[in-house]
Amino acid sequence: MAKTATLYAPITGKAIDITEVADPTFAKKMIGDGFGIQPTDTKVVAPVTGSVELVAGTKHAIGFRTDDGMEVLVHLGIDTVEMNGAPFTISIKEGDAVTEGQPIGTMDIDMIKKAGKSTDVMTVITNTKDVVDKLEAKQGDVTAGEAVATVTLKDAMAAATDEKVSTKPKKGEGKYDELAKQIVKDVGGPENVSSVIHCITRVRFYLKDDNKANDDAIKNLDGVIDVAKAGGQYQVVIGPGVADVYDAVVKQLGPGFGDQSQQAAAPKRKAPKGFFPKIGFYLSSLIGVITASMMPIIGLLAAAGILKGFLSLATSFKWISATSTTYTIINAMGDATFYFLPILVGFTAAKRLGANQIIVAVIGGVLAYPTIIKLSATTGNIVFGVGMNATFFGIPLHVASYTYSIFPMIAAAWMASVLEPWLKKHISASVSMIVNPLLEVFLVSAAVLIIVGPVISLISAGIADGLVAVYKASPAISGLIIGGFYQCLVIFGLHWAVIPIVASQIATTGHSMINAIISATMVAQSGAVLAVFFKTHDQKLKQLAGASTLSAFSGITEPAMYGINLKYGKCFVTASIGGAVGGFLTGLLHVNMWGFAGSFIGFASFINPKGLDSSFWGFWIASLSALAVSFVLTWMFGFNESKAGNSHKGVKKVRLGSREPAIK
The missing domain is CATH 3.30.1360.60 (Glucose permease domain IIB)
Structure with a gap:
C-alpha cells in the first residue's frame, strides 16, 4: 500500500492551486509541487513535522525536512527578499525540531502590500521528482495548521534514506x-x-x-x-x-x-516625468532611506530613551544626584546610543545605499569626535546669524554639533555611494585598499563639515529667528505653528538653532516658553504610537509601539517617529496636528518651563521654583489635549491596519537631564 503524508496550512487564508500563485516560477512547478495561500492573518506555523533545514537570512523562506524524506519549502510572499526581513519575525532556527501547526513566526501582510508585492505564501516540496507520486490539495478558506494537501509518496521512498533522497548539493565540491x-x-x-x-x-x-x-x-x-x-x-x-x-x-x-x-544595495529607480511627480519621488526616496537607516536601531533607541526617562525621574525626585558618579555611569548607558548616533546611522545608511559600511561609520566617528564636539560649542565671528568657529585650510566655517543627528550622515552615505564607484574606476587596484578609504574619509568628512553642516545651520538660524519673532507677536499662534511643524524640522536637523535660544532663555530668565511648546510636540508623538499600540493586531508592531510610547513619554521620540509615525505616513500628520493643538494651548495659557526635560517624564520642569502656579496646570491641560487629539485622529484616520505598510520615519534630539532642552 502506498505511503501518504500530509501538508498543513502554514498561515490562515484562502488556499489556491499552486498554478494560480502570482510567481510564474512557482506556478509552473519549477521549484516543486504544492499549494498556495492568499493570507488573511499574520501568524505563521509549521506545515509539517520534521527538522528545520533552512531559515533564510531575510526570513522570507523556511525549509523543512520530514522523516519521510520530503524537503518542504514555505516561501512567504513574492520578491519579499528585497525587504530584508522587515515584514517577518521567525522564532525557529536551523536544526530545530517542529511539529505541524507549531507557531514559528509572523508575517506583516500589510507591509508587504504597501511595498507593492504579492503576499502569496507558497508551500512546495522541492524534491517532488524524487519523492512524490501524487499530490492533492484542497482549495478555499483554511486555518493555520489545518490539513490542506495529501501526498502519495513513491514506493521507493518507504525505505529510502535521507542521503538517497536529498537533492541538496554538498558545499565545497566545486561542482557549480x-x-x-x-x-x-x-x-x-x-x-x-x-x-x-x-x-x-x-x-x-x-x-x-x-x-x-x-x-x-x-x-x-x-x-x-x-x-x-x-x-x-x-x-x-x-x-x-x-x-x-x-x-x-x-x-x-x-x-x-x-x-x-x-x-x-537597492536597485536604482528613475524619477518620473513632471515637476510634482519628481518632487514626490525624491521625497519618498529620501524618507525611505531615512526609515531604512533607522529601522535596525529603533529598538535600541527605545530602550535608551526609557532608561534616560527613568534617570530624569530619579534626579527630579532627588533619588540620584546629577553630580554623582552613579548618575554619570547610568547617563552614559542611556546617552551613548544618541551621542554616537552618527556612527550607527552611517553604518546602516551605507548598507541601504550600497556604500562601504565601515568607512561611512568612521566618517560618523569624525563628526562625533570629542574635539569636534568641543569646537562646536564655541561661537566665533557671527556671519548671517551663524558663528564661524573654525577654519579649514584658511576657509572660515561653522562646525555644528552632530551628536544626536542623522541627516548629515544620510548625506554622507549618499556621497560615499557616489564616490566609491568613481574611485574604484580611477584608482589602481594595487593601492586602492589604502588610497580609496583615505580619499573617501577625507573628502566626504570635509564635504559634510564645510557644506552640509553650515547649510543646515544657516537655515536653522533663519527658522529660529522666525520662531522668536512669531512668539513675540502671539504666543498662541507661535505655539500652533511650532507645535505643528517642529518635528518636521527635527527630521532634517533644522531644529538645532532653537537649542541655544532655549538655553539662553533658561540661563537669563530661568524659564523657557518655547521649550514648553516643544514638550507638547513630544507628547503628541506618543499619542499617535499609543493609538497604534491599541489598534494593531500585529504582535511585532504592538511591541514596538508599546516601547516607543514609553520612550516618548520619557522625552525620546526617535523610536516613535522613525519606527512608526513616519513609517505609516498619516500617523505623523495626525501626531503633528496633536502637536499643533498642544502648542496652541501652551502658548494661550502662557505655560513656562523651568527645566530641560520635557514630555510627561519632565513634569517637574513645569513647577515654578517660587511655588506651584498656572504653568503646571497648563502643562497638564496642553499635554493631555495633545495626547488625546493625536490618539483619536490616529485611531480614526492615521492608522488602518488593512492598508498600512512600509514607508518612512523621522528624527529628533534630546538630552534629558542634560544641557539640552526638551528638544525632540
Whole structure:
C-alpha cells in the first residue's frame, strides 16, 4: 500500500492551486509541487513535522525536512527578499525540531502590500521528482495548521534514506564552478554586474545593462530552471542549490561582490516625468532611506530613551544626584546610543545605499569626535546669524554639533555611494585598499563639515529667528505653528538653532516658553504610537509601539517617529496636528518651563521654583489635549491596519537631564 503524508496550512487564508500563485516560477512547478495561500492573518506555523533545514537570512523562506524524506519549502510572499526581513519575525532556527501547526513566526501582510508585492505564501516540496507520486490539495478558506494537501509518496521512498533522497548539493565540491562561469559570461561578464544577491531559489543580479544578458543561453544551462526579470533584477532561477551556485558566482565575479554592502544595495529607480511627480519621488526616496537607516536601531533607541526617562525621574525626585558618579555611569548607558548616533546611522545608511559600511561609520566617528564636539560649542565671528568657529585650510566655517543627528550622515552615505564607484574606476587596484578609504574619509568628512553642516545651520538660524519673532507677536499662534511643524524640522536637523535660544532663555530668565511648546510636540508623538499600540493586531508592531510610547513619554521620540509615525505616513500628520493643538494651548495659557526635560517624564520642569502656579496646570491641560487629539485622529484616520505598510520615519534630539532642552 502506498505511503501518504500530509501538508498543513502554514498561515490562515484562502488556499489556491499552486498554478494560480502570482510567481510564474512557482506556478509552473519549477521549484516543486504544492499549494498556495492568499493570507488573511499574520501568524505563521509549521506545515509539517520534521527538522528545520533552512531559515533564510531575510526570513522570507523556511525549509523543512520530514522523516519521510520530503524537503518542504514555505516561501512567504513574492520578491519579499528585497525587504530584508522587515515584514517577518521567525522564532525557529536551523536544526530545530517542529511539529505541524507549531507557531514559528509572523508575517506583516500589510507591509508587504504597501511595498507593492504579492503576499502569496507558497508551500512546495522541492524534491517532488524524487519523492512524490501524487499530490492533492484542497482549495478555499483554511486555518493555520489545518490539513490542506495529501501526498502519495513513491514506493521507493518507504525505505529510502535521507542521503538517497536529498537533492541538496554538498558545499565545497566545486561542482557549480562551471555553471557559475557560464552564468556570469551570459549575463554580460563581471563588468556588467553591479551587485548580486540570492533568495531561497534565485540568484538575483543587478545588471548595468539587461540587454547584454543572453536569456536563451542561460535558460538552456544545465542547472538553471528559468530566467525572470522583476524589481530591477535579473533573476536566474536555480532551485534548492541556489546558495551553492551563488557562492560559485561570487567567486567568479571576484573581490567586491557578495559582501554586506553589495547585497544591501537597492536597485536604482528613475524619477518620473513632471515637476510634482519628481518632487514626490525624491521625497519618498529620501524618507525611505531615512526609515531604512533607522529601522535596525529603533529598538535600541527605545530602550535608551526609557532608561534616560527613568534617570530624569530619579534626579527630579532627588533619588540620584546629577553630580554623582552613579548618575554619570547610568547617563552614559542611556546617552551613548544618541551621542554616537552618527556612527550607527552611517553604518546602516551605507548598507541601504550600497556604500562601504565601515568607512561611512568612521566618517560618523569624525563628526562625533570629542574635539569636534568641543569646537562646536564655541561661537566665533557671527556671519548671517551663524558663528564661524573654525577654519579649514584658511576657509572660515561653522562646525555644528552632530551628536544626536542623522541627516548629515544620510548625506554622507549618499556621497560615499557616489564616490566609491568613481574611485574604484580611477584608482589602481594595487593601492586602492589604502588610497580609496583615505580619499573617501577625507573628502566626504570635509564635504559634510564645510557644506552640509553650515547649510543646515544657516537655515536653522533663519527658522529660529522666525520662531522668536512669531512668539513675540502671539504666543498662541507661535505655539500652533511650532507645535505643528517642529518635528518636521527635527527630521532634517533644522531644529538645532532653537537649542541655544532655549538655553539662553533658561540661563537669563530661568524659564523657557518655547521649550514648553516643544514638550507638547513630544507628547503628541506618543499619542499617535499609543493609538497604534491599541489598534494593531500585529504582535511585532504592538511591541514596538508599546516601547516607543514609553520612550516618548520619557522625552525620546526617535523610536516613535522613525519606527512608526513616519513609517505609516498619516500617523505623523495626525501626531503633528496633536502637536499643533498642544502648542496652541501652551502658548494661550502662557505655560513656562523651568527645566530641560520635557514630555510627561519632565513634569517637574513645569513647577515654578517660587511655588506651584498656572504653568503646571497648563502643562497638564496642553499635554493631555495633545495626547488625546493625536490618539483619536490616529485611531480614526492615521492608522488602518488593512492598508498600512512600509514607508518612512523621522528624527529628533534630546538630552534629558542634560544641557539640552526638551528638544525632540
